[in-house]
Amino acid sequence: MYLIGKEEVDAVRKVIESGQLFRYRGGEGGETDGFEEEFAAKIRTEHTLAVTSGTAALICGLAGMGIGPGDEVIVPAYTFMATALAPLAVGAVPVIAEIDESLTLDPANLERKITPRTKAVIPVHMLGLPCDMETIGRIARDHGIRVLEDCCQAVGGSYGSKRLGSLGDAGAFSFNQFKIITCGEGGALTTNNNVLYERAMIYHDGGCVFRKHAEEMGIPFYAGSNFRMNEILSTILRVQLKRLDGIIEGLRREKRVMMEELCDEVAFSPNPINDPEGECATTLSLLLESRDDSRAFIDLITKKGIGASSPIDSGRHVYRNWEPILHKRGAHHPEYDPYRLTDSPPEYSPDMCPRTLSILERTVCIPTNPTRTAEQTQTIIQGIKQAAQQIAGKT
Numbered sequence: 001m002y003l004i005g006k007e008e009v010d011a012v013r014k015v016i017e018s019g020q021l022f023r024y025r026g027g028e029g030g031e032t033d034g035f036e037e038e039f040a041a042k043i044r045t046e047h048t049l050a051v052t053s054g055t056a057a058l059i060c061g062l063a064g065m066g067i068g069p070g071d072e073v074i075v076p077a078y079t080f081m082a083t084a085l086a087p088l089a090v091g092a093v094p095v096i097a098e099i100d101e102s103l104t105l106d107p108a109n110l111e112r113k114i115t116p117r118t119k120a121v122i123p124v125h126m127l128g129l130p131c132d133m134e135t136i137g138r139i140a141r142d143h144g145i146r147v148l149e150d151c152c153q154a155v156g157g158s159y160g161s162k163r164l165g166s167l168g169d170a171g172a173f174s175f176n177q178f179k180i181i182t183c184g185e186g187g188a189l190t191t192n193n194n195v196l197y198e199r200a201m202i203y204h205d206g207g208c209v210f211r212k213h214a215e216e217m218g219i220p221f222y223a224g225s226n227f228r229m230n231e232i233l234s235t236i237l238r239v240q241l242k243r244l245d246g247i248i249e250g251l252r253r254e255k256r257v258m259m260e261e262l263c264d265e266v267a268f269s270p271n272p273i274n275d276p277e278g279e280c281a282t283t284l285s286l287l288l289e290s291r292d293d294s295r296a297f298i299d300l301i302t303k304k305g306i307g308a309s310s311p312i313d314s315g316r317h318v319y320r321n322w323e324p325i326l327h328k329r330g331a332h333h334p335e336y337d338p339y340r341l342t343d344s345p346p347e348y349s350p351d352m353c354p355r356t357l358s359i360l361e362r363t364v365c366i367p368t369n370p371t372r373t374a375e376q377t378q379t380i381i382q383g384i385k386q387a388a389q390q391i392a393g394k395t
């Protein structure tokens with residue numbers, strides 16, 4: 001969202017002047033420790049591990065679950081490609097499942113894609129929209145598979161009485177520049193599972209065995225990597241975290257007005273939402289009857305200067321554009337390629353998820369903005385209304 005200002009600048013200056021940019025130099029109580037504590041309190045999980053990106057959070061989450069070669073991880077056909085790359089990074093392969101009209105993983109299709117090799121599912125709360133966690137949780141329990149929530153686009157959202165990122169075995173968050181709160185690049189893993197947390201901790205810090213906290217850890221050290229967060233980014237995130245509730249409130253306020261005023265239009269229906277109270281409201285998403293209607297609708301409203309697009313055009317978020325995956329080039333080295341490390345690699349093709357493609361091409365997304373005035377919101381609503389009536393009149 002990039003709502004960032006003087007407070008972040010002051011916080012960064014303080015950290016730089018302290019001469020302490022590395023999280024593990026001075027013992028306890030640094031900015032990263034503080035951020036982890038505050039984020040865990042916000043999401044209401046036992047642990048938070050700050051990492052360098054949402055992708056890193058997904059990878060550490062899967063490593064924490066002990067997932068590896070021969071394993072399958074189910075991901076939705078509509079998400080940023082990183083969700084599908086993460087299983088490959090730990091030696092497993094992604095299996096791609098359909099979404100439903102909520103723009104999130106279709107639980108029925110998830111269940112159909114489960115095989116004896118399935119070890120985990122990554123439901124993605126796309127556009128701040130919560131997945132059907134009740135059904136997904138039940139399916140996961142029935143089949144004994146793990147749940148890693150991809151909350152990269154949904155920090156601050158909830159499902160029922162719980163925060164997104166606290167419903168599955170773990171949650172992965174991103175703070176890159178395009179997310180709800182940001183420090184440029186960054187991420188976090190949340191979990192209540194101690195073993196998962198310690199395994200992820202070791203994966204994220206190859207030097208973990210040399211840290212002060214190493215003696216308190218209960219599992220053997222294995223070869224990790226480096227996805228460590230630093231004090232500059234953590235101090236930015238601590239300020240951003242204070243802005244989060246206000247941002248979400250602003251987004252929800254604007255979306256509520258939009259929904260109230262647009263509920264009678266016949267040209268579209270809002271995409272159904274698994275928890276309308278809990279969604280982050282970053283986007284107004286509308287479902288039209290056909291691809292042609294959605295195209296015409298986007299043309300009409302963009303001509304009025306209103307930002308709108310179809311998720312089918314969002315390139316990297318649609319599975320048929322995930323080139324390395326569709327071509328099964330799963331690693332930098334052939335002997336290390338997870339597609340070669342399994343007896344039965346999944347089949348992919350650009351048309352394997354027709355329902356997802358049909359839903360995406362009929363959907364129109366209009367971003368909300370917490371900084372708009374009531375008048376600016378009204379201008380957008382009136383523009384959408386006029387376009388909707390033109391579309392409805394045509395048919």
Ligand SMILES: *Cc1c(COP(=O)(O)O)cnc(C)c1O
Pocket residue numbers: 052053054055056079080082083124126150152153173174175176185186187
């Ligand atoms: C942004 C995003 C990611 C990856 O986050 P990075 O911080 O860019 O690595 C993963 N999944 C989804 C749904 C995202 O939107």
